[in-house]
Amino acid sequence: MQETTLEGGFADAPRDAAHAFRACMNAMARPGRIETLRGATPPAPLSQAAGTLLLTLCDADTPVHLAGAHDCDAVRQWLAFHTGAPLAHARTDATFAIGVWDALLPLSDYPIGTARYPDRSATLVVEMDSLTATGARLTGPGIADSAALSLPDIAALRANHALFPQGLDFYFAAGEHLAALPRSTNVEDA
Amino acid sequence: MTDYNFAYLDEQTKRMIRRAILKGLAIPGYQVPFASREMPMPYGWGTGGVQLSAATLTPDDRLKVIDQGADDTTNAVSIRKFFEKTARVATTEHTPDASVIQTRHRIPEAPLSEDQILIYQVPIPEPLRFLEPSEVETRKMHELSEYGLMHVKLYEDIARHGHIATSYAYPVQVEGRYVMDPSPIPKFDNPKLSDCAAIQLFGAGREQRIYALPPHTKVVSLDFEDHPFDPSKADAPCALCGDTSSYLDEVITDDAGTRMYVCSDTDHCQTRREAGHSKETAA
Numbered sequence: 001m002q003e004t005t006l007e008g009g010f011a012d013a014p015r016d017a018a019h020a021f022r023a024c025m026n027a028m029a030r031p032g033r034i035e036t037l038r039g040a041t042p043p044a045p046l047s048q049a050a051g052t053l054l055l056t057l058c059d060a061d062t063p064v065h066l067a068g069a070h071d072c073d074a075v076r077q078w079l080a081f082h083t084g085a086p087l088a089h090a091r092t093d094a095t096f097a098i099g100v101w102d103a104l105l106p107l108s109d110y111p112i113g114t115a116r117y118p119d120r121s122a123t124l125v126v127e128m129d130s131l132t133a134t135g136a137r138l139t140g141p142g143i144a145d146s147a148a149l150s151l152p153d154i155a156a157l158r159a160n161h162a163l164f165p166q167g168l169d170f171y172f173a174a175g176e177h178l179a180a181l182p183r184s185t186n187v188e189d190a
Numbered sequence: 191m192t193d194y195n196f197a198y199l200d201e202q203t204k205r206m207i208r209r210a211i212l213k214g215l216a217i218p219g220y221q222v223p224f225a226s227r228e229m230p231m232p233y234g235w236g237t238g239g240v241q242l243s244a245a246t247l248t249p250d251d252r253l254k255v256i257d258q259g260a261d262d263t264t265n266a267v268s269i270r271k272f273f274e275k276t277a278r279v280a281t282t283e284h285t286p287d288a289s290v291i292q293t294r295h296r297i298p299e300a301p302l303s304e305d306q307i308l309i310y311q312v313p314i315p316e317p318l319r320f321l322e323p324s325e326v327e328t329r330k331m332h333e334l335s336e337y338g339l340m341h342v343k344l345y346e347d348i349a350r351h352g353h354i355a356t357s358y359a360y361p362v363q364v365e366g367r368y369v370m371d372p373s374p375i376p377k378f379d380n381p382k383l384s385d386c387a388a389i390q391l392f393g394a395g396r397e398q399r400i401y402a403l404p405p406h407t408k409v410v411s412l413d414f415e416d417h418p419f420d421p422s423k424a425d426a427p428c429a430l431c432g433d434t435s436s437y438l439d440e441v442i443t444d445d446a447g448t449r450m451y452v453c454s455d456t457d458h459c460q461t462r463r464e465a466g467h468s469k470e471t472a473a
Contacts, residue, residue: 014196014204018248021208025246028215029389029404057212059205095209115333119213119222141218141365142404144385165367169216182216184365184404 005077008041010055016040020056027171027180032138032147034131037178040082043074049173050098050125051078057123058085058096065094065110068103070127091122098125101152107160110168118165121183126152128174140185148190149179157187197244198276203227207245207400211391214402219364220332221315226398236269237395239292239311243273246307246391247290252280254288259296259437259454266294283457295358297379299436299458302388304405310373312394315401317361317371337369340412348417357422362409369412370401377411378421378437384409426451431462432472 010016016039023035042051058064058079065088066075079085088094091109098104104124113121128150135150136157149172151157160167160183167183181187195201203225210224229237247253253273257266261283269292270281282288285300292309302308314320318328321339331337340361347355360377363369372383373392383390383403390403403409413419424438429450436458438451453459 013201015249017201017204018196019250021204021245022248025208025211025215025389028212029402057205057209059202061202061206062209116329117223118217118220119210121213123212141407142215144406165217165220169212184216184218 004043004074005081008043008051008078009082010039017056020052023178024053024056024171024180027178028142028169028182030142030147031140031181031185032133032143032149032179034133034149034177034179036176037173038176043078045069045072045127046075046078046098047127047173048176049178050127050171053125053171053173053178054079054085054096054098055082058083060084060086062095063088063093065091065097065122067097067099070099070103094122096123096125098127100127105156107156107168112163112166112168115166118167121166121168123169123171125171125173128152128172131172131174131177131179135190137188137190138181138185139188142182143185149181151181151187154187154189157181161186194276196249196277197247197273198229199227199241199244203241204245207241210400211242211245211402214391214400215389215404217368218403218407219368219370219401221399221401223398224400226395229395230272231268233396234313235265236292236294236311238393238397238400239294239309239395240269240272240393241395242309242391242393242400243269243290243292244277246309247273247277247279249277249279251289252282252287254282254285254291255293256291256296256298256455256457257294259298259439259458260456262456284461285457295374295376296437296454297375297382299453299455302386304387306388308386308388308390310375310390310392312371312373312392312397312399314359315371315392315394315397315399317359317369332368335367337363337412340369341414344412344414344417348414354413354417354420360419361412363412364403365408366410370409372409376423376437377419378423380409380411380419381421424451427469427472428453428459429469431459431467432469433459433462433467434472 037049110122411419
């Protein structure tokens with residue numbers, strides 16, 4: 001065990017998690033809006049926003065898939081100590097998956113829910129170098145007119161939207177910034 | 191006793207509810223099953239709404255609770271006190287001052303802002319339940335967008351009464367996909383569901399379902415071309431504040447059939463009266 005494992009959790013879990021969830025909910029309810037998420041100090045390569053999101057939403061009921069460089073001892077032990085979340089045996093079992101975009105691919109590996117229970121789908125947390133309100137044009141529920149967000153792959157995310165009401169939901173994290181892209185959002189080239 | 195966890199529920203329960211809220215927002219109008227907990231109040235008293243509020247509140251929030259539009263009825267008072275005690279949040283009766291509003295069967299008259307969250311208490315979340323008792327069948331109908339039965343029900347209203355007689359819990363379709371029960375709000379409130387700036391969350395405790403409308407979601411009340419949706423209300427001004435556009439409660443005042451109409455939204459009525467409006471000043 002590394003000494004950083006025990007550190008970096010919420011100082012006051014009920015209140016920190018409540019504030020963090022509000023940011024997560026506002027992001028998911030308003031696709032493309034960039035929120036600030038603080039509270040946790042996770043080990044690298046987890047960003048502050050992604051680490052805080054995992055502490056807010058993950059527990060023993062949510063198998064987590066760590067993709068690429070995120071599948072390291074420091075992250076595994078930190079996640080296990082602070083959330084108790086099991087690692088997913090396979091990507092098809094994951095409730096949450098976290099990593100950089102290329103490490104998370106292909107998207108077809110993750111559960112998209114069933115036609116009767118589309119909520120039984122994975123949420124992907126994508127670590128980004130930066131998040132800006134530029135690039136892809138977003139329309140749909142949660143967006144008054146249109147929004148813009150720097151997305152990694154417009155075609156893949158458009159294909160995910162085409163699966164609606166099934167499909168994956170995405171969070172994008174960079175530093176302490178967080179934005180979301182639910183399956184309901186229509187994605188187009190700007 | 192001051193040793194409640196923040197907002198009463200334990201953290202694992204709140205995480206489970208929070209995950210359901212996020213899936214609900216990602217699939218507007220779809221009913222997400224959740225493991226509803228026993229709350230220190232009976233089913234039917236807003237346990238679904240209370241669990242959503244407990245999972246949503248932060249220490250910085252200001253909570254308003256209304257029951258049929260009123261801030262001062264038993265259900266509203268007891269839920270407000272519950273969160274004053276267990277979450278120590280500030281409360282208010284004034285709609286624009288609230289950041290979280292839990293409601294039973296009304297949408298406030300004052301327009302909601304994007305900084306607000308409206309949480310509905312829902313008794314029966316399945317709009318098709320009284321037409322089809324089997325959950326297996328109604329799940330299949332939602333899967334296939336097979337909503338013909340609902341239109342038959344509305345048509346039978348017209349055949350029997352000459353108009354669509356459903357006046358509350360009037361079914362809506364969300365973004366052209368899921369048909370949703372808006373909870374037993376009067377159909378007068380239905381137009382306010384659509385393109386609302388606030389996040390709208392719906393919780394049914396006994397039935398263990400959560401669903402949601404993100405801001406600016408298109409919500410359409412079901413109707414027919416020759417019988418368009420009509421958000422009707424009592425044709426009278428409020429007897430206290432004189433408002434002709436708010437939703438009114440009918441109050442019987444004696445045993446000879448005398449009645450008066452007053453605003454259902456008590457904060458709306460009070461605010462107007464404080465601004466000098468009365469029945470006499472109404473045009």
